[in-house]
Amino acid sequence: MEVRGTVHRYGSNVDTDVIIPARYLNTSSHEELAKHCMEDIDPGFASTVNHGDIIVAEDNFGCGSSREHAPIAIKASGVSCVIAKSFARIFYRNAINIGLPILECPEAVGAMENGDVVTIDFDTGTIHNDSKGTSFQATPFPPFILDIIRAGGLINSIKEKK
Amino acid sequence: MGMTMTQKILADKAGLDRVSAGQLIKVKLDLVLGNDITSPVAINEFDKGGFDHVFDKNKIALVMDHFTPNKDIKAAEQCVQCRKFAGHMGITNFYDVGQMGIEHVLLPEKGLVVAGDCIIGADSHTCTYGALGAFSTGVGSTDMAVGMATGEAWFKVPSALRFNLTGTLPAHVGGKDVILHIIGEIGVDGALYQSMEFTGPGIASLSMDDRLCMANMAIEAGAKNGIFPVDEITIDYMTQRSGRSFKIYEADKDADYAQTYEIDLSRLQPTVAFPHLPENAKTLEEINGMDEKIYIDQVVIGSCTNGRISDMAQAAALFKGKKVAAGVRTIIIPGSQEVYRQCITKGFLEIFIDAGCVVSTPTCGPCLGGHMGILASNEKCVATTNRNFVGRMGHVDSEVYLAGPAVAAASAIAGYITGPKEASSWK
Numbered sequence: 001m002e003v004r005g006t007v008h009r010y011g012s013n014v015d016t017d018v019i020i021p022a023r024y025l026n027t028s029s030h031e032e033l034a035k036h037c038m039e040d041i042d043p044g045f046a047s048t049v050n051h052g053d054i055i056v057a058e059d060n061f062g063c064g065s066s067r068e069h070a071p072i073a074i075k076a077s078g079v080s081c082v083i084a085k086s087f088a089r090i091f092y093r094n095a096i097n098i099g100l101p102i103l104e105c106p107e108a109v110g111a112m113e114n115g116d117v118v119t120i121d122f123d124t125g126t127i128h129n130d131s132k133g134t135s136f137q138a139t140p141f142p143p144f145i146l147d148i149i150r151a152g153g154l155i156n157s158i159k160e161k162k
Numbered sequence: 163m164g165m166t167m168t169q170k171i172l173a174d175k176a177g178l179d180r181v182s183a184g185q186l187i188k189v190k191l192d193l194v195l196g197n198d199i200t201s202p203v204a205i206n207e208f209d210k211g212g213f214d215h216v217f218d219k220n221k222i223a224l225v226m227d228h229f230t231p232n233k234d235i236k237a238a239e240q241c242v243q244c245r246k247f248a249g250h251m252g253i254t255n256f257y258d259v260g261q262m263g264i265e266h267v268l269l270p271e272k273g274l275v276v277a278g279d280c281i282i283g284a285d286s287h288t289c290t291y292g293a294l295g296a297f298s299t300g301v302g303s304t305d306m307a308v309g310m311a312t313g314e315a316w317f318k319v320p321s322a323l324r325f326n327l328t329g330t331l332p333a334h335v336g337g338k339d340v341i342l343h344i345i346g347e348i349g350v351d352g353a354l355y356q357s358m359e360f361t362g363p364g365i366a367s368l369s370m371d372d373r374l375c376m377a378n379m380a381i382e383a384g385a386k387n388g389i390f391p392v393d394e395i396t397i398d399y400m401t402q403r404s405g406r407s408f409k410i411y412e413a414d415k416d417a418d419y420a421q422t423y424e425i426d427l428s429r430l431q432p433t434v435a436f437p438h439l440p441e442n443a444k445t446l447e448e449i450n451g452m453d454e455k456i457y458i459d460q461v462v463i464g465s466c467t468n469g470r471i472s473d474m475a476q477a478a479a480l481f482k483g484k485k486v487a488a489g490v491r492t493i494i495i496p497g498s499q500e501v502y503r504q505c506i507t508k509g510f511l512e513i514f515i516d517a518g519c520v521v522s523t524p525t526c527g528p529c530l531g532g533h534m535g536i537l538a539s540n541e542k543c544v545a546t547t548n549r550n551f552v553g554r555m556g557h558v559d560s561e562v563y564l565a566g567p568a569v570a571a572a573s574a575i576a577g578y579i580t581g582p583k584e585a586s587s588w589k
Contacts, residue, residue: 013350013439017551022530026229026236028202040553060351063384064549065530066286068203068302088384089355090286094302154304155211 003080005052009114015064034076051078062091071095099153108136164414166322168357171297183321194309195283203303217313223255225265233533263498266290266466273404292389293373322357324419327364329428334582337372338566342433346443354384371472382440435564446581460543461574468546469497478510480571481517487577492519
């Protein structure tokens, strides 16, 4: 399972309030949430993001609220993967549960700039920066998590097994 | 090597003799919680999964507290969805306007959470119930959906940081000041994936409200949970409110802590977290030493962190016979109907209104920038809430300063950030 896209680069402690501000939590519509994704940290994000693009951030990405609307907004925007030095724990759980691939790889984060084109192989955990010709190795997902991501989330994977 | 208090609860709930940090386990749940924002997403997932009943209609709590009384049509529709689901599933602990309070004020007060429980909630501040000696943690809506359907959740067993509390708090210093000090020390990811276990003789001097406030903000250090040992104060609190039996767990004497922090409560001061992270903690002494006063436009006293009766009492003691400064909108939000009623019977409501404050029905409202006190650009607010992220209470160019109720009330009267000791010299 491979994805390729352009990097949108952010700093540390990107919280769920800037990923999807609470004023938009009066809906659970994925399309509506996507329209306001990253609005309070990067107002142009929703209009510039392309299908397959990749979010890259420093430490503690997704800190704050438990709102699943945050990874939902990112996934519904077309983002194929989030790479960070570290993730807040509820965000990490939520992202996997809804089938949004996320990788912790401090080395790769340090070597990526806004606009770089990156290819990621989830089976091997390889992150290749096509713009710079560099490669990095993240810990690949264990099979049960890869199953959840392939199925498009935990609920779908439970349904498939029923 | 022994187990931490958290690990002992998790081992028991997983049906195992022992667990160790990093181990993946599946545990039985005593309560699954959701609110009017997270439950709709969970109900959608529940339906998508094809589930037709909940694991136990008495072990689910749905609290309509975030955007209620309904702030707009979409918020109203979300509550309709929750109301229908609760009715259809026969959920007994459904709290709507009139009965509801802010979830983490309400559940302990109603006796729905007790020591030894294992609780998940689709709200990050679910970690509050660790104050009662329970394992309790925030999750997302999918985990809530699966929890409602199966009564189970999977966890990676956390390692723990130990905070050994000694001494007693000085006057006008409370649980909020302690936890802001700690987050200032360790940072917003200082306890990432870990438990924060509070121990030591200093705990005996902390009220239940202080402990609930401290456990509530464990998530602001990135923690999976915060937890307090069970003592006479906890037992009194639980037996007055709950008919449920409880179980007391204690950390092993040789429990393995990743790190131990020594906190002398007697040395702590009123503390304020500056924008835009809860780790930006400054003592009042540092603030008083700044070149310029920080003038404010709004004060909010309430929330799942500081919306309890002792918080209201601290605010009332300062507001009594005083007026809020011109231009400072002061919004007081008792955390539950019970807290609201006590504010009436104790005469606090009259004090607040005479001082020029507005008193709201329970709601999370302004804390997350929902309603009931949204900030315009460049406005500043002192709030007893738990987060001061960019745009948290409104415009991205507004600022939130986190503090306890005493600092918030003193600042409302002064018009700038100041403390209760300074206020005592005012006429």
